[in-house]
Structures are given as structure tokens and as C-alpha cells.
Amino acid sequence: MTAAFRRGWFFVAFAFCALQAGCSDERALAPIFHEEDNPETLSEWGVLRAKDGVLELAAGTTPYDLATPLFSDYALKLRTVWTPTGTAATYDEMEAFDFPVGTIVTKTFYYETGESRDVVRADGTRTATDGAMSLSGVRLLETRILARREQGWAAFAYVWNEAQTQARLKRAGDVIPLTLERPDGRREDFAYLVPNANQCAGCHATNAETRAIQPIGLKARHLNKPSAFHPGFNQLDAWRLKGLLAGDFKSAAAAPRNADWTDTDEPLAARARAYLDVNCSHCHSPVGPAGTSGLDLEPGADGPALGLCKAPIAAGSGSGGRPYGIVPGAPGESILLFRMETKDPAAMMPELGRAVVHEEGAALIRNWIAGMEGGCAPAGAG
Structure with a gap:
């Protein structure tokens, strides 16, 4: 049965039902793939x-x-x-x-x-x-x-x-x-x-x-959490028991896991990295659309790839006059935080999906950078 035929049959049935005392409102809700x-x-x-x-x-x-x-x-x-x-x-x-x-x-x-x-x-x-x-x-x-x-x-x-x-x-x-x-x-x-x-x-x-x-979100590390819809179960384990998850998966305990960025019992760095991962790493990864920036915000990145003391490649006004992606101990000098807090369309990040500043998210990243030890050499020094 072709998709076009299924769709045509659906509308014939829908139209017939609509003539029968409004029974279209009572039809069973069932997924129809197109x-x-x-x-x-x-x-x-x-x-x-x-x-x-x-x-x-x-x-x-x-x-x-x-x-x-x-x-x-x-x-x-x-x-x-x-x-x-x-x-x-x-x-x-x-x-x-x-x-x-x-x-x-x-x-x-x-x-x-x-x-x-x-x-x-x-x-x-x-x-x-x-x-x-x-x-x-x-x-x-x-x-x-x-x-x-x-x-x-x-x-x-x-x-x-x-x-x-x-x-x-x-x-x-x-x-x-x-x-x-x-x-x-x-x-x-x-x-x-x-x-x-x-x-x-x-x-x-x-x-x-x-x-x-x-x-983007349907990855083990994003789904590995207590289920909000199956109380008492981890979400990944609930999927396996439901038959929704197959392959080389045994239990959530062995799966990668991102922190809940709002959970203050979690380490600050884990919360910040989870936030940057889900909001940014689908573009900022070695193979992502923003890969040419040299910035990698996936969970395993570190050093200059993460932005630490990394000068911008082609940020232009997007740098906000800051010298490096992340300056340890100095969030006010870090491009990453500037781009999260600005609403300038030419500079803000993410480029799509936000028109207002996520103040709580920005505060998380500010605190994370402020707590880093070390610093960067003055821009241009070398």
C-alpha cells in the first residue's frame, strides 16, 4: 500500500465520519507515517x-x-x-x-x-x-x-x-x-x-x-536520567524494557551520562559542559557546521579546542573585543560568555533558536569560567 493511497484512504474515512453526527472527534488517535x-x-x-x-x-x-x-x-x-x-x-x-x-x-x-x-x-x-x-x-x-x-x-x-x-x-x-x-x-x-x-x-x-x-537530543548521554514519565525507572532502562531500544545496551549504569545543569549537587564543571554540549556541540564539533571555527564543545574536548586561551579565527564583531574564547578566571574577557549574553544578531550564539538571553545559563557559564585556575598570555604575546 503506497503512502499516497494510505493518505487518500485516511481522508475518505475522515470525510465519511464527519458526516455521521460529528464522529470525527471520537476517532481513535493513532500514528500514521508518511x-x-x-x-x-x-x-x-x-x-x-x-x-x-x-x-x-x-x-x-x-x-x-x-x-x-x-x-x-x-x-x-x-x-x-x-x-x-x-x-x-x-x-x-x-x-x-x-x-x-x-x-x-x-x-x-x-x-x-x-x-x-x-x-x-x-x-x-x-x-x-x-x-x-x-x-x-x-x-x-x-x-x-x-x-x-x-x-x-x-x-x-x-x-x-x-x-x-x-x-x-x-x-x-x-x-x-x-x-x-x-x-x-x-x-x-x-x-x-x-x-x-x-x-x-x-x-x-x-x-x-x-x-x-x-x-540532536536522542543520544545516550542526554537520555540517561531518571524518567519523568516512568517513575522509579531510568529513562534508558525504561526504553529497553518497553522494547524501544535494542543493540549493544545492557543498562543505563554503563552508558555515558550528562549532568542536569540545574542540579547544584552535581559538579559545576559537569553542569557547564552538559549545557554547552546540548546547546552548542551539534555545530561546534570537529565535523559540525562550525568546525572551521576550531571550537569543539563536545564532552571530551579540552585545551584550545574547548576555547581555553584560543584566539578567534574569524569572529569579527562576534568577539566583542575579547581576546580569547575562554580566559580562565576571567569570564568578562571570554568570547564564549559575550556571545551568550549579547542579543546582537551578528554576534549572538546560538545564531538560531533564541531572541532573549538565557540569564541562568549565562550565569552558570560565568561561574564555571570564574572558577578556573590559570590565565592566558596577553593577546599577541609570543
């Missing part, structure tokens, strides 16, 4: 839907979270993965897991709201419980999909409508004006960016040579 066509609406994937003020996940989908998540203007994210019945991802110790053809990965971006739907909170905590999440006081923005097709991963971004009942495909991306309310009451207008197709590929094509799209 190998060839690019559905115009999120509901055609059948993975999740908003109905009666609740965001529902299809049976068989697995929600997950990361030890340290990527920062996206304080947006909350509900992540799910679904694989066809009887299939599993193949474990890899360092790289993204190898998921079977037919896999659908979703990431829904949303905020808890303040006095209106355009005022969004920086301190939200809402997530799904038992496959559902209340939308009371929640602003859904977009749902991104990665679909594992025969030729590789394909990326799609769907933007939710005002009524929060449906999300439509936005190939050209979108810009959504919002006001961020920080915990201390400060407010800041910003433009939330929904990426276009090229921008999706720009982040997810983590190998500059192959340019193949890959998941």
Missing part, C-alpha cells in the same frame, strides 16, 4: 492532537525528556518518539540512536501564560501526565516533526492556530511576537522564531560533510 507526502496539518500524522482543552498523545507514543535540554527562549517542550510495531532504535554509545524507517519524533513548543496569551512565563513547568496535558493557561506555538524515511530524516514545522485546535505546516517558518515575563516580574518583548526548512537542516545536519539530518 513516506512520500508532506501533510499540511499536524493531525494527519496522528501522533498528538488538541481536543477539549487537552493535548493528547496517541497510544504507543513515548514521551521523553533530556537531562539538560536545549534552550529556546524559555519555551517548554513536550517530546515524543514513536516507532512502528515490532521495531526499535539501535543503541549507540556516543551518536544519535539509529531509528528504524517509519519513526516519528515530535517536539511541541509551548509556554505557560501570564495575564494574556501573548504574555508568556519564563518559569513554566507544565508537562504531560499519563499521555495528556491540560492546555488551561498554556499557549501552544509549534510542533516540529522528524520523520525517518527510506532516504533519511525529513523535518517539518507546524504552527498552532489561535484556537489551539490544529497546527499547519509552515515551510517558510514564522515569527510570533510575544512578551516574556521573568520570575522577578521583568518583561521583555521578543519575536519567537519558527524555523524554515533550511534552518531546520542547518541545526540538524550535524555533519558538515554528509549534510544528513539527524536528531
